[in-house]
Amino acid sequence: MLSEKSAETVRATLPAVGAAVGDIAELFYTKLFAAHPELLRDLFNRGNQNAGLQKQALAGSIAAFATHLVAHPDTRPDVMLNRIAHKHASLGVTRGQYEVVHRHLFAAIAEILGEAVTPDVAAAWDEVYWLMANALIAIEERLYAEQQVLAGDVWRPWTVTARVEETADCTTFHLAPADGSPAPGFAAGQYVSVQVGLPDGARQIRQYSLSCAPGSPVRTITVKRIHGPAAAGPDGEVSNHLHAAVAVGDTLRVSAPYGDLVLRGGAAPVLLASAGIGCTPMLSMLEHLAETGHPSPVTVLHADRSPADHALRADHRALTYKLADGTARFWYEADAEPGDGEGLMDLADVAVAPGTRAYLCGPLPFMRAVRAQLLAKGVPAADIHYEVFGPDLWLASA
Known part of the structure; x- marks a missing residue:
């Protein structure tokens, strides 16, 4: 719940912050990656960063969350929070990373908005940030507990047992836990993250939906190869690597399954x-x-x-x-x-x-x-x- 004083301040400053949130997000990522280059190398999707998509998503989610809080101060936009939390859990995001984001995000806000960021304004938006961050942390820790993994420790080695060329640009990879242990259960519609080592030393991560039924004895992902001017660069580097370099018998680092688009039970059409x-x-x-x-x-x-x-x-x-x-x-x-x-x-x-x-x-x-x-x-x-x-x-x- 946003405090009454902060709600008034956020309501008054939301137009200015909303107008500048794209610039704030861009400067935030510049500062974040300058201080922590390993996050761009091994956690954030370099393709989305290159295209500016992650900046748009961050800016939009902050603005949407703040708008919801001032319009409905006693509730949370749980659909948005759940969607973000599932993605974070599939990446292994941890509580401590929210502190890092807070530091660089608020430095970017202060630099972009300048004198408009009074102590009251800073305190109000700090409250917005931690309401959102703590809600996400709570959901993510619940998701980790449901998968019986430690917070952030979502990765296991999986062996490629078969690959099927579905079309000229789509390949299905059959996967099994490398240690022979049972594969974790999942709900129809969920995805896993796959982390691959690339020639430049980066360990990039992408999400792929499980294309098999929950009761299937194997786990399958179907990967579309991304073409275009940057196909060998950030925009298609993981899909091209999987198509060109991953063979039967190879090992991939695969996350526990996550995702909130799941088939509901019941007999409805x-x-x-x-x-x-x-x-x-x-x-x-x-x-x-x-x-x-x-x-x-x-x-x-x-x-x-x-x-x-x-x-x-x-x-x-x-x-x-x-x-x-x-x-x-x-x-x-x-x-x-x-x-x-x-x-x-x-x-x-x-x-x-x-x-x-x-x-x-x-x-x-x-x-x-x-x-x-x-x-x-x-x-x-x-x-x-x-x-x-x-x-x-x-x-x-x-």
Whole structure:
């Protein structure tokens, strides 16, 4: 709960801080990495830093949290906090790192806003920061306890037992604990972090959804190789490394499973909508629904560049056919086959059963468009859930 005095100060200064929060975030990261270069090398995603995405996510989350506090001082934006906490837990973030962030963030605030940062203003925003930080710390420590790991110690060695080239740019890696111990359980839709050693000595981390069902005897991740001008640099360095350098028998450092986009229990109708590599958590959910004999309608929707680019396409169809009441619809921008849609996903003639719970994963513009179509069809906003690969710019600005 934000104190009444601080709430007044934050409300009065929020427009100025909000206008400068992008500059504050940029200077913060400059200061943080100058003092702790190991954080950029081994913890933060260099691709997101290079593209400015992490700066946008940080700025948006701080502004969203502060806005919520002044509008609803007796509550917390738990959806946003849970999403961030799961990502932090998958990276092994610890309590002490919040002290480091606080030091450099407030140095950046003071430098950007100058004399506007009076003692009262500094105290009010300090209160905002620690309300957010302590809430995240509490959630993260609960998540660590649930996985029976020490705070931050989320890594285990896993052996690559097989790799399958799904498309020209997507490969599925089959993984098993290197020590032969049982694999930790997970919920359909969750992801793991994978840490790899790169030629420059960095140990970069990326998150990949588990594309298998929770009851599967193996764990699988399906990795899309990132192309483009910076494919060999930060934007695609981990995916390219996995594709080019990781073979059967190699060992990867893999985190415990985390993620708050999970398939809920019950017999409600389900809609799974994905685009591109966003199919991976949907495949985990779909396989689980098929294995457990889900009795209600399950609508499976996917959009891609072409059938040849659609990773796990055969599994997408085969698992749908195993359901008591399953329907699959695919859209392709090129080379659509008879029965498939052409162009972007269009739900105009897609039947959505009453009480449907929808799960979305793919690029942000895709999910915005699908969500709008679902809302127009009467699906309540509370029943539309999503996963974003990378910094969550949607939630932070919502």
